[in-house]
Amino acid sequence: METLTKNEKNEKIEVVRGTPHFVAETEEALSRLRELPLPVQIVLRALQHFTDKANDGADVQVHYKETEAFFRVSTRKSTLLFERLPASRRYQLYFERHVAGALIVKKVTLECNEEIAMKFARALREAFLVALVEGIVDVRRVLEFFTS
16 A cells, blocks of 8 residues: 655545456356367456556557447557458457567457447447446456357
8 A cells, every 4th residue: 555645734645446347157257167169268368458557557548440340458568459350240359468578469350241330349348348347357258249
């Protein structure tokens, strides 16, 4: 915890770092991460990563387009990107981050129609905004796309 002191009257302001809260379904998903579909694994890792970065004071940028299937969340050293591949019905979910001089990349290609892709991008946006703003990590919106 960081303490700031005002010199005149020795008044203190303490900076409290938040810790993310995982909903029960997300904690359960984390316990069986390797069993989950690859897109869910990627999103879950990215949710953890960007939520931690936001709580540590990093600048986290979120880009979303209402008119197409596009979502990006990034910091200076990491990016999660969901976008359409050129001239196809395929979309790429891509997560990269720099750790100790190494680049870690996870990606998967998905095939679906534009309507489903736009719904998926919207679910990503909602999940990340809730995690970044409220500190609540909830992967249920994304799980819905990959459960029967």
